[in-house]
Amino acid sequence: MITAIWDQLKGLYSLIVGMIVTGRYFFAPQKTVHYPRKVVDPEDLAAYRGPLELTRGKDDESRTRCISCQMCAKGCPGNCIKVVKGTEGKLPSTWVYDFSLCCLCGACVEVCPASAIDFSHRLYLVVTSREELVMDLLADLKERVAANPLKPAPDVPAAAGQKAADAPSAGAAKNGEV
């Protein structure tokens, strides 16, 4: 009889302890990022692997650094890269990437001798069909360049003032959504 009562009390006590713990967390700050009202801190995304993107050229930032060497296409375990060499020097004429086959392993990024590709941090990518996952990265690069031309091509003279005005906004855009 006494043990039965004692058991009940012990059970009640462990329940109360549990309730106190839960109650405290009722008022604790949340860790959930309530998208779309909030977005993930870009600093946390520094190493995040989103779909591939072509990096901008060293001298001419509107161009790709790719030299069409095919190392990435050969090393890719998913066969998701197709690079075709164009007529203009070593530059590629086609750079198509199938994100639906990509396992984000990083082999292509690591093997590229020209550091021409990198993972983007596009976390909020949404598409409605599989076809949209096949991305033309040259067009994508062109779009990004059009959105914020960091450094104009050397043969196009640009006003120094405009360059200075562009630089900070371009930098900010690169951190946030590229």
Place this chain on the structure above:
Amino acid sequence: MSNFSFLNPFGVLDEPGTYMGDFYSHNFSKKAKEGTVILNLGPQHPSTHGVLRVLVELYGEYVMRSEPVLGYLHRSHEKMAEHKTAYGFLPNMGRVDYLNAIGWNWAYAASCEQLAGIQVPERAEYLRVISAELNRISSHLVWWGAFVLDLGAFTPILYAFDDREDLCDILQRVTGSRLTMNYFRFGGVGADGDERFFRLIREFIPRMRERLKMYRALVTDNVILRRRLEGIGSMDADMCLRYGATGPILRAAGVRRDVRKAIPYGIYDRFDYEIPVADRCDNFGRYWVRVEEIEQSLRIVEQAVAQIPEGKHIVDKAPKPAWKIPAGESVFSVEGARGEISVHVISDGGKSPYRVKLRAPGFSNLALFAEAAEGTLLADAIATLGSLDLVIPEIDR
């Protein structure tokens, strides 16, 4: 009363094409006793943690017999290895067991390195230990939450995922992904940890210790949990050895076997930590061992972060994607979150490995279920199934 089965309500058993259910349930129900019901638990049942299917023969609330049916998540990883380059198979390793990706990364990478005689730099060894132990903690946290969820308590899984979120953030910092991590490379790791990575770990360790105290107050000391687990689902040392069970299940049966201590790989011999061993064989023993392991993993990570030397995170001239493994064979075992992971690589020097055999701990661990669940209540059988810490993709591979 005649044999009644939901799969075979009309009692027609042996004429092909006339019975209901599939091959497995048909054969299973042949041995059914008088007055029992045959039930399919899964493959879409939430408490089977994925797509495991268990056929159970019930007499009232009691499980008379049971038989796991596998193969619903089979992705032919071993076969894939024969068609990919050795390097190209690395990303598969993160997908064999999605909760303990780093453990598998390690087993495969080290097996190939052993064959090719590649020496891993000091700093990479430390990064390997740190990531593997953090991954072990995150795997145990998911198990902990899901296991308590099986028993009917919903809140703890939210706390477990809260902490796991931190771990995902930390691991994402170096691996680039949050779940199917592909971090190890032949001869090192994929990326070096930066200052923020180590700071996040240093912040995480004391916070996790506090949380473990909270877990104890909330769950471990809870009377309902204790009554649900203590003395249920007995798996003694003899039974574990018979079925080849490893990991926390074996240690909960009182056998002190952990690959990290038994065959120290990497730099595990440099750290001061204990192997939790329980001598009670029941569900609570397995629960206790895993919760203790979180604490011990924290100790290892703490020491590793304090000792990590400067240097390279990967060897110079690390194998490129087209690298061919030299001919020969090698086996490497590591201690994963669920038990002993072994990867056996055989190479004939060609483009792809000739054969890669993956030894998944979950497969052997699951084999204990049928015997342990015999004669228990159905709800206790679910608890026993949960205590095995099954990850079905790993079992099917």
